[in-house]
Amino acid sequence: MNLLTLVAEPWADYGLVDSGHGRKLERYGRFRFIRPEPQAMWAPADPNWSADGDFIAASDDEGGGKWHLSRDVPRGGWPLKWEDVRFTAMCTPFRHLAFFPDMAPQWAWMRERTGEGDQVLNLFGYTGVGTLALAAKGAEMVHVDASKKSVEGGRANALLADLADRPIRWIIDDAAKFAAREVRRGRRYDGIFLDPPKFGRGPTGEVWRLEESLPSLIADCRKLLDERSKFLVLTVYAVRMSALAIGELLNQAMAGLGGRVEVGEMAVREEARGLLLPTAIFARWVRD
Template sequence: MKNKERRPGPKRTAGTAGKPAHGGAPKHKNTSPRQESRPARSATGGEARSVTRAAEAPEAEQRPLIVRTGERPPERVPVILESTGAGDFHLIDSGNGEKLEQYGPYRIVRPEAQALWPKGLPAHVWEKADAIFTGDTDEDGMGRWRFPREALGETWPLSLLGIDFLGRLTSFRHVGVFPEQIVHWSWVKQQVEAAGRPLKVLNLFGYTGVASLVAAAAGAEVTHVDASKKAIGWARENQSLGRLDKLPIRWICEDAMKFIQREERRGNRYDIILTDPPKFGRGPNGEVWHLFEHLPLMLDICREILSPKAHGLVLTAYSIRASFYSIHELMRETMRGRGGVVESGELVIREAGLDGKTPGRALSTSLFSRWVPK
């Protein structure tokens, strides 16, 4: 099907149409810390034994936004989705622009601009960290890891929600997983287990694949999409580590926008879509993604590829100077006439102390908006 062909549908109008995306890639792509290597999910589900990468082709023509009519879905705001850690992770302490986290056997210190308050634990606790990220403190900056006691390996085993995967020290300060997302992963797991049928889940900007593995282990047919070949490789490593090679996951290395536009033309549909885009990223063929410029079209297409009995569309946004209301109102406009409800707010992680059980202050990590049927 040629790029300029259009599937029948509601009236369309010119709108923001950007180049394709990650998300982690995010996302994430190699130019974005949040999306150093995030995969984009495929549309068909089924067992996958190798990475699928689309052949290089001219950039797809961007279709205009659809003119949405009907009532905007009712809203639930603000919704604060809080976690205190799970499995091998918890936030020990934070303050003075840093956070001290426990990832399995290791204590790690990383920059955290939103930790404006003083540190709660004494200096000698922080000084016992196994790894400290140094260098550029901007979210998009690169740096290096310092090991106060002994050098650590690049990877180590971790577990969340019963899924085994590898923690990984990267030059963008990330560690191979975004644990605040566990609230979304738990929601997906519950939806899949209670559905009574295999749900089709699309994970855009899927990064190292923990969300995809959680969904597939619960019984979903998962399509995982990320523009970074390296991230897809990490995701496949995690799948093998957990002895989950037979799960129905398709790993797709492709620009997220190109992928969902093709799925729309093909008429493929998903019951749950997770999308976790970076604020900036590049696709495998140099496609450029800017969050504020391209997000409206991405959500518009995601609505079109939701199944008639969809369970939800989840958007998470990091590293942007915006209120959650910006993505909340965009989601409500996108879902006009579809019914359901839009709930939006922030994801936060609460400090849990050295023992992982002592509640402390809440650290905001990201914005989110989620459409669900009533």
């Protein structure tokens, strides 16, 4: 299996400006933020960064910490745009900005394969930028996330993007439970997109542990695809896991469905020097 590198290039409303010494400087619209980034082990291009906000990690660095924001940064968020999709960026307590810019190449790849009336399932869909990117291409979307707040964010983004009238089902549910229910209902999809966390909980306490829960979820996703289906995209981050491992999982699960599996790393291109900051791994099945 060859490993690909899928690179998120800077766009008008987002860029990784510089990185190094365990931190990164990014622009989100008119604001710049500094966040911890353990993989940026190199030296930054510019030693003097100025920003509108800085996320200071807690001393145990278990993901906790606090934003230090200038007065100008709107606490309730501000609008951004990716291609034709508008959505809200916001400094969240989880150190990110309420969407994941490194996903852009996956959204673009799925959009190329998505047409009017296609049925697409987005599991662990968060604030829905991926859902809206495909809805804008005419897909009928099913968006599932365990968090009421995330789904509310998705609905608000749909309004902002002028896509609230599109066929999008916003569902608060446990991803694995929902997929199993869809299998029992005999549903099928043209495409499936899943971006599971390392650990998570469903709305009624269902436990999601990536290594333990992923194989059966992928097996259910396989049952939701058929000879007319076009793609399945799986992205994984913040775990000690190789792209080869999730590639082999998909290879085995998709056997008999035709098509092929590709795998690799996802990265964001730094604007200062063009270097690549890795963010996640992916495996995706496609019928060419």
